[in-house]
Amino acid sequence: MIVIMKAQARMRNISAVIARIEDAGFKVHLSEGEERTIIGVIGDGRPIDRDQIERMADVERCLPILEPFKLASRNFKPTGTTFPLGDHLVGGKEIILMAGPCSVESRSQIMETAQAVKEAGAHVLRGGAFKPRTSPYSFQGLGEEGLEYLAEAGQQFGLPVVTEVIEPALVSLVCQFADILQVGARNMQNYALLHAVGESQHPVLLKRGMSSLMEEWLMCAEYILSHGNTRVMLCERGIRTFETYTRNTFDINAIPVIKQMSHLPIIADPSHATGKWEYVSSAAKASVAAGADGLIIEVHPEPESALSDGVQSLKPRRYAQLVIQMKAIAEAVDREIR
Ligand code: PEP
Ligand code: MN
Numbered sequence: 001m002i003v004i005m006k007a008q009a010r011m012r013n014i015s016a017v018i019a020r021i022e023d024a025g026f027k028v029h030l031s032e033g034e035e036r037t038i039i040g041v042i043g044d045g046r047p048i049d050r051d052q053i054e055r056m057a058d059v060e061r062c063l064p065i066l067e068p069f070k071l072a073s074r075n076f077k078p079t080g081t082t083f084p085l086g087d088h089l090v091g092g093k094e095i096i097l098m099a100g101p102c103s104v105e106s107r108s109q110i111m112e113t114a115q116a117v118k119e120a121g122a123h124v125l126r127g128g129a130f131k132p133r134t135s136p137y138s139f140q141g142l143g144e145e146g147l148e149y150l151a152e153a154g155q156q157f158g159l160p161v162v163t164e165v166i167e168p169a170l171v172s173l174v175c176q177f178a179d180i181l182q183v184g185a186r187n188m189q190n191y192a193l194l195h196a197v198g199e200s201q202h203p204v205l206l207k208r209g210m211s212s213l214m215e216e217w218l219m220c221a222e223y224i225l226s227h228g229n230t231r232v233m234l235c236e237r238g239i240r241t242f243e244t245y246t247r248n249t250f251d252i253n254a255i256p257v258i259k260q261m262s263h264l265p266i267i268a269d270p271s272h273a274t275g276k277w278e279y280v281s282s283a284a285k286a287s288v289a290a291g292a293d294g295l296i297i298e299v300h301p302e303p304e305s306a307l308s309d310g311v312q313s314l315k316p317r318r319y320a321q322l323v324i325q326m327k328a329i330a331e332a333v334d335r336e337i338r
Contacts, residue, residue, distance in 0.1 A: 009058035071225035077263035091265040096294035100126035102309035104146035114153035116316035125159040147177035168196035198227030238273030247275020265293035
């Protein structure tokens with residue numbers, strides 16, 4: 001259930017409602033909008049006396065949230081979640097561009113890529129240091145050394161960095177270097193990891209599992225939100241279908257659907273969604289038109305020799321062209337790429 005307080009409700013009345021809910025044994029999550037405060041009531045299924053709360057001072061009304069995801073639901077925060085990333089605000093009018101190689105391969109490779117994507121207009125640098133590879137014989141990433149190079153490149157070019165964390169024990173280490181923790185598709189339902197990134201209070205990019213329903217994905221966001229970590233972004237990276245010509249099938253529907261179901265920002269990953277560089281630009285432009293709040297795109301200075309995902313990586317020059325085109329599309333749909 002959510003309790004919608006009246007506009008300009010007094011603080012002591014809000015506190016009284018919170019105290020009543022907590023005394024009854026329920027947990028409270030606050031959503032303080034510009035206009036009004038919404039109080040999320042999280043319980044274990046036991047009923048709560050709704051009439052009694054509705055009669056309290058400054059309470060406008062109580063609403064049941066019917067979806068199984070409560071804190072992730074659009075009803076809980078009708079205005080949408082926004083938070084700063086570097087000098088930019090995610091979830092607002094701006095579209096946030098994240099770019100960089102699939103994996104950090106060397107200091108010079110990440111430096112060169114960071115400079116190129118920064119010049120092209122990217123706002124966040126990506127690069128994997130701990131790689132969850134399908135084969136145990138594939139390059140597994142440089143680990144802590146990769147985190148160091150990534151953080152150094154981010155600092156040098158003024159770009160916050162996003163990198164994947166693959167197990168709970170690594171969360172505190174990755175937090176020391178990264179501005180955003182990526183939870184990969186293969187780990188979307190790794191509940192121990194979701195608890196750990198939730199507790200960290202670091203911004204999280206939660207990728208959709210490759211065969212996951214949107215509702216399952218939002219339930220995973222709920223795990224993170226339940227720790228009071230509100231800086232969660234969802235990432236559509238393509239799903240498994242019968243089609244094998246492309247690596248995945250880009251579920252562009254997810255962008256407007258998630259916008260309606262949830263208040264969380266939605267980021268598109270056209271690189272993993274298509275799996276071939278030739279299609280990345282088309283899928284990226286479609287994402288902007290569909291209402292994505294950001295894009296994460298793989299860029300490599302020499303895709304032919306990349307240690308992972310070279311076939312879907314754009315060269316810096318092509319990425320720069322794409323950014324110019326995305327800016328025009330953003331403007332047409334009343335968004336902005338700064
Ligand atoms: C990645 O971002 O390089 C990655 C492994 O993505 P996903 O988890 O979507 O496969
Ligand atoms: Mn990749």
